[in-house]
Amino acid sequence: MSETVATEMDFQEQVARIEMMQEETRKYVAEQHKLMAETAKLNRDRWLAPLVIVSSLGGGVLAAIASHMIKGMGG
Numbered sequence: 001m002s003e004t005v006a007t008e009m010d011f012q013e014q015v016a017r018i019e020m021m022q023e024e025t026r027k028y029v030a031e032q033h034k035l036m037a038e039t040a041k042l043n044r045d046r047w048l049a050p051l052v053i054v055s056s057l058g059g060g061v062l063a064a065i066a067s068h069m070i071k072g073m074g075g
Helices: 002-072
Strands: none
16 A cells, blocks of 8 residues: 555656646746847847938938028028
8 A cells, every 4th residue: 555655656746846847848938938039129129220320310411401491591
């Protein structure tokens, strides 16, 4: 009878260990997804930043041209 109890305890211990490993795996996968999303955002931002700079400079140039044209019209 004690052999059956020992076998049952070993089985429960193995199940608990497997469940703990599965939870650790879920946490690891969630962390990897979070890191991949952050990487994608950084890659997007890396390409977006120069576009923002160029568009800002373009807007400044257009504003300067418009200001010069208005002054030239006597305004």
